[in-house]
Amino acid sequence: MxxxxxxxxxxxxxxxxxxxxxxxxxxxxxxxxxxxxxxxxxxxxxxxxxxxxxxxxxxxxxxxxxxxxxxxxxxxxxxxxxxxxxxxxxxxxxxxxxxxVPDEDSDRNTIVEIRAGAGGEEAALFSADLFRMYARFAERSGWKVDVLDMNETNLGGYKEIVFEIKGKDVYRKLRYESGVHRVQRVPRTESGGRIHTSAATVAILPKATELDVKIDPSELRIDTFRASGAGGQHVNKTESAVRIVHLPTGIAVSVQRDRSQHQNKARAMELLRARLFDMMLQDQMSKMSQKRRLQIGSGDRSEKIRTYNFPQSRVTDHRINYTSYRLAEILDGDLEELVSRLIEADLEIKLKELQERLK
Known part of the structure; x- marks a missing residue:
């Protein structure tokens, strides 16, 4: 427009x-x-x-x-x-x-959570593919990736992986990745050569400060436990892993990446604050008009946003009806064109709203 x-x-x-x-x-x-x-x-x-x-x-x-x-x-x-x-x-x-259409949150660092959905081990392997895709995109963009927590499978997949990305315009470019990502391919674990459909959920959380979210220490339950890796093997023999439960909301976070309990607690607090801030943003979104909720960047976690089809080397983003046959390049972190199209589609909606208000 x-x-x-x-x-x-x-x-x-x-x-x-x-x-x-x-x-x-x-x-x-x-x-x-x-x-x-x-x-x-x-x-x-x-x-x-x-x-x-x-x-x-x-x-x-x-x-x-x-x-x-x-x-x-x-x-x-x-x-x-x-x-x-x-x-x-x-x-x-x-x-x-x-x-x-300025975005006051665009320069925030971002916490990304990827969780394997339906599909068992294949979904966990797909989660690992998504993590690599975002890590490579971060590398191409000059951003820094810091893994906060992970739950790895024996085959190298992730039941869950949580990581922070730091850099310029991280949230502006990644905010549209929240939702269900679906993969269609012959799984590594499949001997019959049949195509399976699996899924993983991505959550993009803008990193919050203490000024954004004030947390009352009396409303927290903090537990420590021994960190463990794939196959249940202990990463260390001390109780350095930390789990924090925010009692009013029931939100629970755990971090076990570092050997230092103090460092894991600090990371867990950052993750908890990001989730609480995201909950506030989602609540604000739910109170907006239906038109606003349908924006590209609404971040609905249950929405199926993208399909990665390996037999056709195809990636389809269902929100903007965009299809690319560069699946290998996209999974290798070449997301710039897709991200630009998503930003532009969302800006078009916001600009129309702004023009309506100026009439």
Missing amino acids: NPVKILDSLRKQLKEVEKELSSPEISSNPDKLMELSKKHAELREIFLLEEGIEAKERELQEWKDLLEFSPPDEQEEIKQTLEHLQKEIEKLHLELKMRL
Whole structure:
């Protein structure tokens, strides 16, 4: 959609901010000056981005005109330039939309929980595939992955794995991954060569601070136990693993990755705080209009969001009716195109709402 009305509204805001900044009284109010200066910088960035898009589109048209009159031996190179410019323009348009609908949680680090669903050992192996996919995407994006807890099977799958991803725009890009992921393939454990369907559930939790969620220590039950690995073998002989139960909600978390009980407790508190914060966000979402709840990023854990079909090398995201036949590349962490399409689809809904409010 063309967000012209939104930009017109922001231009008026920019003029008002500039008028306030030029008033003599503003110099005697440092807090107000800082607030207005920040707002001015944010608005200027939006219009600089708009100018950048217009410049790229003019350049694109010039190359199109050149293509029309160029000799055959130069056309292939010009077409490659056109393709490159088109991709740059698409990225800038997406960036503009993100600026028009700011997301205050976008820069939060994120805790990811993957749990094997229906499908037994095959579902656990699929959970391991999903973990590798997100770990590789994190590596490609320059993010850091820190495993908090895992329950590994004898074949190298995960009944459950919990990990934190730290970096720029982590939550903005991963928030759409919450839901049921389904795989269709011949399992490693299947001798008859039949295709099975298995599933794993992914939960994306924005990391919360103590200011976001205040936890009363008297409402916690904290237990310690010996950490164990695949096959029940003890990772260590001391009770370093920690389990915390939040009594008012019944939410329970456990962490056993470190040999230090103190470190495991700190990680468990971070995980508990993230789950409580996510519960607050889900509660807010449930109180919104039906239109808002249907947004791409609603995070409904029971929703089947994506199917990975190995016989056809196909990945289908059911929310945006997007299909790619690059299954191997996607499972190797090449998620950028899929993530961009999900962000854009969600932004389109939010921009329509914003335009409705400006009428």
